[in-house]
Amino acid sequence: MNKIYPSADAALDGLLSDGMLIAAGGFGLCGIPELLIDALVKSGVKDLTVASNNAGVDDFGLGKLLATRQIKKMMSSYVGENAEFMRQYLSGELELEFNPQGTLAERMRAGGCGIPGFYTKTGVGTVIADGKEVKNWGGQDYILEEGIFADISVVKAWKADDTGNLIFRKTARNFNPPAAMCGKVCIAEVEEIVPRGSLDPDMIHLPGIYVHRLVQGEHEKRIEQRTVRKREEA
């Protein structure tokens, strides 16, 4: 079975439909599937619901899909860096479902593990708990959160072998594994695809069973906040 596709456009071919739910990896602009997002923009698919921790910035990442109004609803924990997002949200064009960051990650993980719901104490007594079932264990209240079952997952990894085994790099791992797990079909873009046998099986972060399509490409990897220290301080 060949999982390798020649381009991000080709890797998405036949998978897209209007109104679908997409889970996307990344934290801020770190480890985002930038090539697949560009391909989604090009495809013109619309009315998307996107589960992603953040919404990119105006001209990079998911911000591009917002600019073209292809997203109907975001499920995120933090959307502070995107002016166009705020404009669409405040004008009612865009729906927003805030999720606590850990709840969002666990909802994806749970979906990928076939778990439709789980109880968490995160958000108890806050607006996040509104309308959700509450259950008490040992004197502590927990709220019911639902697993996310996405139509497709778009993620970014560092290396893959041709069977789809993935290795991530540093904090660019973030939401990519849980996002990958919760989609019916997962498309991963990577910096390098190597032949099977080239990666140490003990060092695989996400087994290829979760990864259906692969594309290799060049990544811009934009830095959101460049913070440094001067050498003299060392």
Add this chain to the structure above:
Amino acid sequence: MPWDRNQMAARAADELEDGMYVNLGIGIPTLVANYVGDKDITLQSENGMLGMGPFPFEGEEDPDLINAGKQTITELSRTSYFDSAQSFGMIRGGKIAAAILGAMEVAENGDLANWMIPGKLVKGMGGAMDLVAGVGRVIVVMDHTNKHGDSKVLTECTLPLTGKGVVDRIITNLGVLDVVEGGLKIVELADGVTEEEMRSSTLGNIV
């Protein structure tokens, strides 16, 4: 003299014990890292890292290595990386000993509000709700009053909550308060701050 930002951070660092895994929020809490001294403290960054190092030298920034504030950082010899589900698993699971974070309001019962002001732009709670619900101990570091001079230590929070009854200790420019049965207890006063000043600047019940 009430404490300044650095003195508040230094006082918060006194809360940390050797061997602790700790999550620091943005603002004054970030400064706490400068005052841990010889204590063996491992900083968690909730985007998926234990053992957060300082900012990189110029020219050594790595786009794949950022903290939860999206700033470029470095790794240490003890560093480990993991995904967001595992990161919040260790937070929700109570493995992180303490979180030190800022606040807009804290109530006498430990309610915390620090994520949204109705009518203003809402950016989201990020990982704050998970952290305050999950970690062993929640320590708030903030100015005692807002820029209008109103107390931020209240009988009841007026803003939407981040967590209910979650705060253990409050460190402000005026001193240190603990959330206890029935209200707040003065643990310590900043140098030159009187109990009267602390009481008159605090709307929450001091027991």
